[in-house]
Amino acid sequence: MLPLPVLERVRADLPSLPGIGASALEVSHRGSWFEGVITETEANLRALLRIGDGHRVLFCQGGASMQFAMVPMNLLHGGAADHVVTGSWGARAVAEAARIGRTRVAWTNESESFVRTPLDEELLEALDPASDYVYLTMNETIQGVEYPGTPSVPNEVIVAADASSDFLSRPLDVARYGVLFAGAQKNAGPAGVTIAIVRDDVLERIPDGLPSMLDYRTYAEHGSLYNTPPVFAIYVVLLVTRWLRDEIGGLDAMAELDAAKAQLLYDAIDGHPEMYTGHAQPAARSRMNITFRLPSVDDETAFLAGAAAEDMVELRGHRSVGGIRASIYNAMPVEGVERLADFMRRFAAH
Numbered sequence: 001m002l003p004l005p006v007l008e009r010v011r012a013d014l015p016s017l018p019g020i021g022a023s024a025l026e027v028s029h030r031g032s033w034f035e036g037v038i039t040e041t042e043a044n045l046r047a048l049l050r051i052g053d054g055h056r057v058l059f060c061q062g063g064a065s066m067q068f069a070m071v072p073m074n075l076l077h078g079g080a081a082d083h084v085v086t087g088s089w090g091a092r093a094v095a096e097a098a099r100i101g102r103t104r105v106a107w108t109n110e111s112e113s114f115v116r117t118p119l120d121e122e123l124l125e126a127l128d129p130a131s132d133y134v135y136l137t138m139n140e141t142i143q144g145v146e147y148p149g150t151p152s153v154p155n156e157v158i159v160a161a162d163a164s165s166d167f168l169s170r171p172l173d174v175a176r177y178g179v180l181f182a183g184a185q186k187n188a189g190p191a192g193v194t195i196a197i198v199r200d201d202v203l204e205r206i207p208d209g210l211p212s213m214l215d216y217r218t219y220a221e222h223g224s225l226y227n228t229p230p231v232f233a234i235y236v237v238l239l240v241t242r243w244l245r246d247e248i249g250g251l252d253a254m255a256e257l258d259a260a261k262a263q264l265l266y267d268a269i270d271g272h273p274e275m276y277t278g279h280a281q282p283a284a285r286s287r288m289n290i291t292f293r294l295p296s297v298d299d300e301t302a303f304l305a306g307a308a309a310e311d312m313v314e315l316r317g318h319r320s321v322g323g324i325r326a327s328i329y330n331a332m333p334v335e336g337v338e339r340l341a342d343f344m345r346r347f348a349a350h
């Protein structure tokens with residue numbers, strides 16, 4: 001979901017932006033209107049996430065999936081990448097990085113079907129401090145497994161993190177990340193733009209000879225305007241950042257709301273253990289994607305049909321894992337989550 005006020009603003013201004021006389025779908029990326037948009041979007045992201053001067057905010061394309069290749073291309077320096085694989089997206093990322101250079105799966109929970117993130121001490125023990133960088137997925141969208149806080153990685157090790165599905169849902173210790181990237185289409189806006197936040201020391205060490213569009217420096221040196229950026233997508237990200245700032249009150253407030261929403265569903269799961277089994281272990285439960293199973297596939301089919309009859313849709317788990325998945329991103333109102341929790345209680349009692 002995108003916030004309704006954002007969609008309404010987009011709709012009102014779609015044929016013609018006030019004072020511009022052209023649509024956001026039409027304007028030049030070199031014009032002053034878009035210059036203002038990209039400048040303010042970056043400023044708002046910096047304010048919301050408290051991004052310091054040591055990091056650059058880059059607007060890329062190619063989705064988070066392209067970052068799976070860009071990260072190793074830019075960060076490997078003849079050594080290896082240490083990957084922590086906590087779900088399907090982390091598995092994709094390590095497979096892609098292996099096409100570029102040396103990788104090592106330092107820690108995974110795959111044999112237990114990805115039900116948790118590593119404990120701090122497990123992570124410290126698993127990582128090789130000599131690796132070129134450590135790669136993590138902040139929230140595994142398919143399994144519903146999320147790090148409860150900043151993963152504990154030795155300070156001298158560069159951290160690259162995929163934050164696609166929990167970006168802008170809570171404050172982050174951005175300084176700790178060498179690269180933090182997120183496809184926009186969960187919490188930040190529509191598909192088409194991928195935000196990469198890259199630390200200066202990482203930029204300085206990028207090997208020469210990369211194709212221009214796969215080199216973070218191209219984006220940093222040209223203010224993400226080396227080629228035509230996804231103008232409309234960035235414009236919607238701007239509106240979402242204003243909504244977060246003005247309507248929600250920033251990321252601390254967003255985090256509180258998101259935690260409360262997720263708790264409603266986890267309470268419904270835990271309150272009916274005869275009907276619902278949460279996928280993630282409690283300490284690694286995602287606040288964005290609540291994943292659970294019912295006793296049988298038939299029960300799950302009946303659950304989905306009952307929910308759909310009450311206009312609650314898109315609850316089927318990812319095709320690769322089955323079960324039920326309630327994705328409750330930032331823009332999902334608490335009332336929507338309350339309705340689902342209420343349905344879950346009624347379904348369990350029927």
Ligand code: PMP
Pocket residue numbers: 062063064065066089137139140141142162163164165183
């Ligand atoms: N990483 C995570 C955590 C995701 O949730 C997704 C998409 N659902 C991706 C990567 C892939 O993103 P994209 O489709 O933008 O390439």
